Amino acid sequence: MVAKQIRDEITAEVLKMKEAIGVVPGLAVILVGDRKDSVTYVRNKKKACESVGINSFEVRLPEDSTEQEVIKFISKFNNDPSVHGILVQLPLPSHMDEQNVLNAVDIEKDVDGFHPLNIGRLAMRGRDPLFVPCTPKGCIELLHRYAVEIKGKRAVVIGRSNIVGMPAALLLQREDATVSIVHSRTKNPEEIIKHADIIISAVGQPNMVRGSWLKPGAVVIDVGINPVEDANSPRGYKLVGDVCYEEACKVASAVTPVPGGVGPMTIAMLLSNTLSSAKRTHNFQ
Ligand SMILES: NC(=O)C1=CN([C@@H]2O[C@H](COP(=O)(O)OP(=O)(O)OC[C@H]3O[C@@H](n4cnc5c(N)ncnc54)[C@H](OP(=O)(O)O)[C@@H]3O)[C@@H](O)[C@H]2O)C=CC1
Numbered sequence: 001m002v003a004k005q006i007r008d009e010i011t012a013e014v015l016k017m018k019e020a021i022g023v024v025p026g027l028a029v030i031l032v033g034d035r036k037d038s039v040t041y042v043r044n045k046k047k048a049c050e051s052v053g054i055n056s057f058e059v060r061l062p063e064d065s066t067e068q069e070v071i072k073f074i075s076k077f078n079n080d081p082s083v084h085g086i087l088v089q090l091p092l093p094s095h096m097d098e099q100n101v102l103n104a105v106d107i108e109k110d111v112d113g114f115h116p117l118n119i120g121r122l123a124m125r126g127r128d129p130l131f132v133p134c135t136p137k138g139c140i141e142l143l144h145r146y147a148v149e150i151k152g153k154r155a156v157v158i159g160r161s162n163i164v165g166m167p168a169a170l171l172l173q174r175e176d177a178t179v180s181i182v183h184s185r186t187k188n189p190e191e192i193i194k195h196a197d198i199i200i201s202a203v204g205q206p207n208m209v210r211g212s213w214l215k216p217g218a219v220v221i222d223v224g225i226n227p228v229e230d231a232n233s234p235r236g237y238k239l240v241g242d243v244c245y246e247e248a249c250k251v252a253s254a255v256t257p258v259p260g261g262v263g264p265m266t267i268a269m270l271l272s273n274t275l276s277s278a279k280r281t282h283n284f285q
């Protein structure tokens, strides 16, 4: 599994850095409120940090916190030399302006890559962001690790969110794919999707993308994480993606599973961004 391979590579590099200069990368995660899925993801991130030897610092704030209270903790971590990455778990409670809060993260520690300056550089030719957003970066990394040709290919991204769809489309374009972005206002999305050699789906609609929509041999990256009723599983629900996995497997040349596909890659990229932040701060190669 690619995510495991990447985590092993990170473990070795963290150890090398610790032995060479006595520095251990640190990731600070701020969780506001108690959404079950966010608590799960933050727990996954903490476990992953520990498994590769990265220090993790966690702050949990009540749902009714003010923007200023969250920003106070961000500033603390901005000035803490043992913290190299800061992640504010999204979504924030609806009374907050997410962009306001995210802007407070020092761009040098913006391991989510959501800061407008990082997104701006990602969008600009000839500029490189300090950090690429983890989920889109994980999608591209999967394509690279499975030697999927991107250059000159037709790519379709379904969804245009700031954290997945939009940066994923930018990354595919930077690798010379010809990219279409399909969203809720696109008429007859199948007409566009059927030409795609590569599809990245980040919608949040269970089993929306049907096998019949796909061009034979297409590569499908399913970012969607959708809980659906399931009497057989202990939790009473199971997770499925945006793509009809069984149908897609009969037509596509590769389909990422949910769970077990993009999710673990997102975590691996977060660890990778935190490590590279520590290396940059300490001029360590
Ligand atoms: N595995 C991982 O690491 C991650 C997984 N996710 C998952 O990815 C999914 C998307 O999340 P996120 O990126 O935050 O997206 P959002 O929920 O913010 O937005 C959904 C996007 O899908 C588009 N959309 C909605 N309905 C349709 C439709 N019928 N046809 C085409 N496009 C449609 C929307 O269009 P419009 O812009 O017009 O509203 C919007 O751009 C979710 O299931 C989420 O859980 C998210 C982050 C990380």
Ligand SMILES: Nc1nc(=O)c2c([nH]1)NC[C@@H]1CN(c3ccc(C(=O)N[C@@H](CCC(=O)O)C(=O)O)cc3)C=[N+]21
Residues within 6 Å of the ligand: 040, 041, 044, 087, 088, 089, 090, 091, 112, 134, 135, 225, 258, 259, 260, 261, 262, 263, 264, 266, 267
């Ligand atoms: N600031 C911020 N950065 C994020 O990167 C961010 C965020 N907020 N908010 C929510 C989304 C969602 N996200 C996931 C991360 C890991 C899994 C993951 O590990 N999923 C596993 C297991 C899922 C399970 O078993 O519950 C899998 O798909 O195999 C899923 C989703 C990151 N996000």
Ligand SMILES: [Mg+2]
Residues within 6 Å of the ligand: 161, 163
């Ligand atoms: Mg969103």
